[in-house]
Amino acid sequence: MHTGLTVGEFSRVTHLSIKTLRHYHEVGLLAPADVDRGTGHRYYSLEQVPTAQVILRLRDLDMPVADVKAVLAAPDVSTRNELISAHLARLEDRLVQAQSAVESLRELLARPDDALSVEYRTVREQPAIGIREVVDRRDVVSWWQGALGELHGFVTAQRLRRTGPIGGLFASELYQDERGEAMVFVPVDADAHLVGRIDSLLVPGAELAIAVHRGSLNSIDLTFGDLGVYAARHEIGVDGPLREYYLRSPLDGSDEDDLVTEVGWPIFRSNG
Known part of the structure; x- marks a missing residue:
């Protein structure tokens, strides 16, 4: 008899779709606590819920799977925070670039047709x-x-x-x-x-x-x-x-x- 949550139950608890959980299992990001050898059914422990919630938030921030793995495997809090801070810095750079692109587009749309003096x-x-x-x-x-x-x-x-x-x-x-x-x-x-x-x-x-x-x-x-x-x-x-x-x-x-x-x-x- 298996204990814990079925994949469907775990999906509802964590707001990660069954398809996403299957993918995370395949890439080694979040493996089930137990897999029935006969049926192939996957079961997750209650202790995995906080891990899934962390993964959800990091992925919402567009952190690559490989980097999420590194965060979860970090040996200490300092290393984990450094990895997250580095990703946040990259996001801020992308935000600055996006804001610059938006301003440039607005400038382009607002330019008069006869603005050039040569x-x-x-x-x-x-x-x-x-x-x-x-x-x-x-x-x-x-x-x-x-x-x-x-x-x-x-x-x-x-x-x-x-x-x-x-x-x-x-x-x-x-x-x-x-x-x-x-x-x-x-x-x-x-x-x-x-x-x-x-x-x-x-x-x-x-x-x-x-x-x-x-x-x-x-x-x-x-x-x-x-x-x-x-x-x-x-x-x-x-x-x-x-x-x-x-x-x-x-x-x-x-x-x-x-x-x-x-x-x-x-x-x-x-x-x-």
């Missing part, structure tokens, strides 16, 4: 120091933040004088193939004692269509999109890296809403 500019070759690497598209923002801060610290430490705004060049392959060359540069008026990944560069000249992006860089793709459409509509776009100039950047202590970035699209201009 100027043409000839940019000459320019000596600079910078950081240039091939990066994955998904990593470009974190790479950019690190490179920007590194260059700013280097220029400040060596007391170099900037001869123009900090800028960035981003190869077409970065967007087309999700991996390509990115460069962040600072024009300076003197030779520097180079260290680490900072190098001397000659920023190439170009003919550019320029538009100004104001506010968070999370939505800078909208300005580039408008600029690309403008170049295509006027049949002046050419291949080449996209360019940014950070007129008011996070390094200036500006809030995101106060950032000012010039974005440049390579174009063809006749001399006529």
Whole structure:
């Protein structure tokens, strides 16, 4: 004779469906206390109810099964809390990303159709120091933040004088193939004692269509999109890296809403 709760009774007590309990048994997350060898019926003990309730809450927080197993197997409270805290931190990061995406979508829906103002500019070759690497598209923002801060610290430490705004060049392959060359540069008026990944560069000249992006860089793709459409509509776009100039950047202590970035699209201009 079996004691404890049948799978149906345990399901009602814990609010875990029979299908879910079967799955948790198969993956080794919550095994029945006893299984009848003749009938295959599963029975759960009353002591398993709190465990099932913990599992329910962790899974409601989208914790992967493997991580739930680690929490249940934690040797002490401290280790268990560390695992849960790490997952909560990941959820908070996802929430921030979701909020950013919502704000970006609202901004997109609220944008006027005639918001773009474009100027043409000839940019000459320019000596600079910078950081240039091939990066994955998904990593470009974190790479950019690190490179920007590194260059700013280097220029400040060596007391170099900037001869123009900090800028960035981003190869077409970065967007087309999700991996390509990115460069962040600072024009300076003197030779520097180079260290680490900072190098001397000659920023190439170009003919550019320029538009100004104001506010968070999370939505800078909208300005580039408008600029690309403008170049295509006027049949002046050419291949080449996209360019940014950070007129008011996070390094200036500006809030995101106060950032000012010039974005440049390579174009063809006749001399006529």
